Amino acid sequence: MISNNKQRSCLEETFSWVRDMHGVPQDAVHHAEGDVAVHTFMVLDCLTQLPAWQALPPQEQEILWASALLHDVEKRSTTVKEQDGSITAHGHARKGAITARQLLYRDIATPFDIRESIVALVRYHSMPLWLLEKPDPLKTLARVSMEVNTAWLAMLARADVLGRICGDAQDLLYRIDCFEEFCKEHDCWGKAMHFASAEAKWHFLTHEAAWPGYQPFDKPVAEVVMMSGLPGAGKDNYIKRHYKHWQVISLDAIREEMGISPVDKSGNGRVIQEAKERARALLRRKAGFVWNATNVTAQLRQQLTELFTTYKAHVTLVYVEVPYRYLHKQNTNREAVVPAAVIDKLVNKLEIPALWEAHAVIYAV
Incomplete structure (x- = not known):
């Protein structure tokens, strides 16, 4: 685990990357609650109040908790004020995943499976909000489901929405509900999408308009x-x-x-x-x-x-x-x-x- 003591003051004293969250601004339209530090600790509070989180085994609770603490860690390096006055942090999830891996590999020695679960949750924490707007949602879901537990991902996304003040919270929560139903429809809720063979998986992921159940006839040479x-x-x-x-x-x-x-x-x-x-x-x-x-x-x-x-x-x-x-x-x-x-x-x-x-x-x- 990242820390036995989960008090905010202890986390801020122990980790410079937690202290760095202070003063990092967020756009008031989407985050009227304040800076990244305020948002992050609101997310942690909301996560631990979710019945789904409370029902998890202790180790899985730790994975989700660490992911919530780290999910916006690289807004510190990606936040910019646009010409129209809005504040954006494009790429913070991808960069945050790399930072999370560095921290959990080099500084806080973490078992591989646990570390990579946290990294993937940080990388895709906003995916449930936008999946159905992707050019090919099913292929995107297939890839994501091979990297992260989709049920955990929805849980983190829900805490991320609940841990903010914004006018479109209900719409965002509805998007997460749709993500859950889409996962269940394609049998990858909490597990990776299944393929009949390695060749079937590869064909689906590398061919347009492919069907996940198709089994190619060509054999590797x-x-x-x-x-x-x-x-x-x-x-x-x-x-x-x-x-x-x-x-x-x-x-x-x-x-x-x-x-x-x-x-x-x-x-x-x-x-x-x-x-x-x-x-x-x-x-x-x-x-x-x-x-x-x-x-x-x-x-x-x-x-x-x-x-x-x-x-x-x-x-x-x-x-x-x-x-x-x-x-x-x-x-x-x-x-x-x-x-x-x-x-x-x-x-x-x-x-x-x-x-x-x-x-x-x-x-x-």
Whole structure:
């Protein structure tokens, strides 16, 4: 848990990011109650008064409570006053999720599943209000349901609405009710949307006008394993244990072949291009392989997945993690040591692979 003492004064004394909420303005139309600090503690009060929250087991209560405390943590960095006088904080949920992960990985050591539940709740805390306005609500819901318990998400969204003063509260609560019914209609209330197979999931998520129940007839012609994880997390050891006889395309190995430093940005571009050429050569032969690199951002993983699936490969994404206190120690034991500053920079960018990012996702934590 973040803190045994949940008194506001203790939280503000203990955590600078809680103190930072003071004085961060909010638009009076949507948040007439005051600044982010006032709103956050109103949300916490409302959450703990919800019968649904009170019915949860203690650990699940802690997850929701921590998510409520953190849900607007990055309004401090994203709040701006627009030319028309309104106040906005675009992107605060996405940035807040990254901050929540950093805090719960580096500063407050938190078990992986609990940490990522909190991160996802922070990331999607306003999703129930806007889901049905998305271009493809069902695909969006499918992805969200693979990252977060949708029943918890609705609970947090409800507390977020109740913990503010605004003129459209009833409309917002109605939207949350609609979100709940939409989840139940598609059998993903409190659980991930179900698919008959990995290929069915991938087809639905990557094709327009696709139906979740469709089972594609085409079979993959190659198997690609994409590694993901911070330097020193143990990706090489995982490959030795589970893919000992596979061909491996390693960016570290190519970098060493070419004599390029890990901090040489232009050189790293050449390394990646060489790795992709080797991957294409194998895929043209319908040969499987392991792609071994950090791949810590969703955007980078998406680019690679698109490359591999163009050749009709089945992609398994393997994320490897060790506690932060071991990370730098294990890095120093590697043959190709990565500078500590580079590792911490990657920690700040880290996005854990979601279950929808590939045909299969394995968490080796």
